[in-house]
Amino acid sequence: QVHLVESGGGLVQAGDSLRLSCAASGGTFSNYAMAWFRQDPGKEREFVAAISRIGWSPFYADSVKGRFTMSRDNAKNTVYLRMNSLKLEDTAVYYCAATPIITPPRNSNNYNYWGQGTQVTVSS
Secondary structure (H helix, E strand, O other): OOEEEEEOOEEEEOOOOEEEEEEEEOOOHHHOEEEEEEEOOOOOOEEEEEEOOOOOOOEEOOOOOOOEEEEEEOOOOEEEEEEOOOOHHHOEEEEEEEEOOOOOOOOHHHOOEEOOOEEEEEEO
16 A cells, blocks of 8 residues: 655745655555646546656656656655646646556556645646
C-alpha cells in the first residue's frame, strides 16, 4: 500500500510560479511511475504530467507543456511539479498518483494510488 501526500498548493496571481510536492510512503517508490492530475469542480479529472520509475522522459498535457516541469527524487520518495507562468485555467485541485505500469499512462483509471489533493488557485 502506497500512501501519497501532496503539498505546496496555494493562492497565486496569474504569471506566478508554484512547486507542488508529493511524498510517498509505504512502498518501494522506484517501483512506481508517477503522474499529476487535476480536477476543477464540475469537470472531469485531467491528466497533467507523468514520469517513469527512474525519472526519464516526463511528458505533459498540451495545456501545460513548456510551463510545467515534473521531476522525481527516488532517494526522497518524492515527486515534484514545478508550475511556471500560471494561468487562471490552471486553477484546480492537483493530485499525484502512482502506477506499477512501466510506461505511465494518461488514463487515470490505470493508477492504483492517489493522494488527497492540494488546491491551486490562480487569480487575475
